[in-house]
Amino acid sequence: MSIMNNPYVQIRRELHQIPERGFDETKTQGYLLQYIQNLPKEHIELKTWKTGIFLRVQGTAPRKTIGYRADIDGLPITEETGLSFKSLHEGMMHACGHDLHMSIALGILTHFATHPPKDNLLFMFQPAEEGPGGALPMIQTDFFTQWKPDMIIALHIAPEYPVGTIATKPGLLFANTSELFIDLTGLGGHAAYPHQTNDMVVAACSLVTQLQSVVARNVDPLDSAVITIGKITGGTVQNIIAERARLEGTIRTLSVESMKKVKERIEALVQGVEIGYNCKTSIDYGSMYHQVDNDVKLTEEFMRFVTNETNVNLIESKEAMTGEDYGYMIANTPGFMFWLGAESPFGLHHSKLNPNEDAIGVAINTIISYLNFKAN
Template identity: 70%
Template structure:
């Protein structure tokens, strides 16, 4: 039997109960049940909202090492044919957080039963997909009392083969922000447009204008994206719309570009107010700070992985995806890496089906790395 099979089974049980941000009650209860089965003299457990802190004691600690796993699912209806599909209709672990949790429990179990020198703080973080759990978790009294010296995390990569680990020094994930723009004008009968202020026309004009920001306001050697993914407005075909709403995202490789992009959006929306005699409001919703890997620690980890025979290191490129681990790594130095899971379908897809052999790969690599790190500190 595969020695990591118990954690594959744990992953399958967690896959059945996906829950969205700050509603992960069943998930928290499942994790606590497992954690409480471990020797209580080796581990100290504290809950935070629907998340968990679990500190495993080292034999002669000089520091605390942090490890983060996110625990929430997504509002996506699963379309796989797995025997352990989601039991929560309309929700799915479509971003691999079920694997993230099972891997974390595997690493935790290893350092509980085979102690290393330093303490290890495991953080099971809620609300990564929104509204963002990392920043408030870092600000919590528990984190500040158990603050790690450095921190690491992983994210599954469906496009990479099992046995591969990908990361890079510096920027790994972009700055991201949600974007919601509401326009309010004056509706009326389609036969009398001169008596109205049409917000469908205003919204269409604004969408076109927004696309010019990237082309004319962002340094061509930098990168940024504005995506409007949803427009709503109007009621029926013969009534001019009084209201319209644009929903989208902003993604930039630098914090400076994020600031500039938002300033230009706000300027354009003020122009729409004047040009279309309407009122507006802007909400940036959930914002994630960039994941910027600490250079020295990341290079040390990459060198370690290169020396292992069971995994292959890939030097990755920066991605425009967002990850609220950025708030943790902003507060505490460390790094994140991609774990190859070889799935035909990608992240946030209803048919995502990671290869579970990656669970054992990650447990072994990270556990051994933590032990090596303690021995070489």
């Protein structure tokens, strides 16, 4: 299915123009609902949840229900692609490929709405993957319980792989992630009288330096973890000693145990800064995402299918420090996620990300074939 005859490329471009923040995806939900409204309704049932959508396709002789997840939110990034169909929402962009994810899901859905599957299918258009996290509350709904799938699959575009490539692995694929916000409050004052103040810029700088020792001296060298402080704010003008400072960052670990150890050490260091700099502190971990741990049996089966039954090139990938709240969906339900090659010179979350749209057809055809294979 090439770009020239693939209607889902145009759908992707229209969705690309309306990126929205998590749980504010009203235009996106409306677009999806309008498209679904035009599908044959004999075998489908739909329920909305917040700005997300559950859609069940009734199988002809169901033995199980297979779930398919597509995330729908955008990112607060100003687009710099120069595309004719660039974002119409100022300061927002589909910079993580969710526009492709949705168009792929609609392509798969359309096929099975017009060619009823043997098994039941549950499509989940999930809001807020980029934050604050929509997967966990979505699977806690009565809708999910009522239509609970026996397995779930999902994909994510990968700009670093060429079109026609799928990459995945059994077991751990994506890391545990947690946001990190640390607020420091001291006593500000005139720059000429530092002895009468408690300078939070100095305290913040000291804390950033100390945080770099957490991974090096508290995590097993054979394990992996990352602490990144991506933003520091503090003070008002050049001649006033800062009363407040704030650190914003992220924590990534390849095990739940390491996440616990890292947080314990961060909390100990923050307590030390509180004492050493005579200030008040607070920590907020914001959104926390569970690791994406692919079911070994299902993933190996999928990898064999791709190798033996398709023209797609399969790569066994390594685990990555990226985060995905899809991990919550397969924490208690067997499932897997895979990378879809979308070759772009710019990576995920970049203002110039421009995936190769031929990836859309590759994904639609592969997933349709795989779901038919699972029904046999």
